[in-house]
Amino acid sequence: MTSDLEAQLRAASLRVTRPRLAVLAALHDHPHVDTDTVIDLVHANHPTVSHQAVYDVLRVLTDAGLVRRIQPAGATARYERRVGDNHHHLVCRSCGAIVDVDCAVGSAPCLTASHDHGFVVDEAEVVYWGTCPGCATENAPSSSTNPEGNT
Known part of the structure; x- marks a missing residue:
């Protein structure tokens, strides 16, 4: 390497x-x-x-x-080696994990602005926010209790 x-x-x-x-x-x-x-x-x-x-x-x-x-909103700057392909990211709201997501559609810039205001757009940055599988499982309500609280 x-x-x-x-x-x-x-x-x-x-x-x-x-x-x-x-x-x-x-x-x-x-x-x-x-x-x-x-x-x-x-x-x-x-x-x-x-x-x-x-x-x-x-x-x-x-x-x-x-x-x-x-640098997703509210987070510290992060660094990665994957460059040049205009990919996007998924960020977990709970633990902050970040994973790559390929372009939403087509080649760079992947998305077309509704109005480019005369700019020559060459890149689009999209951040998807949600909960990763580990945090979703951890935060899921227990299935061993019913709504009345009886087990």
């Missing part, structure tokens, strides 16, 4: 560095994580990489299009 990551950095005209490789590897294995989680994941294998280096790498990788930054 390291050679693939090195090739991606070079293709984006970026120098191959240990912090950049570490961040890309962390995001490969853990999509949709926040900055603090990326720092923890990087430190697990590279304890000398500073917090600031991780922040800088995330910015550089995002600017280069190798990483996508998403």
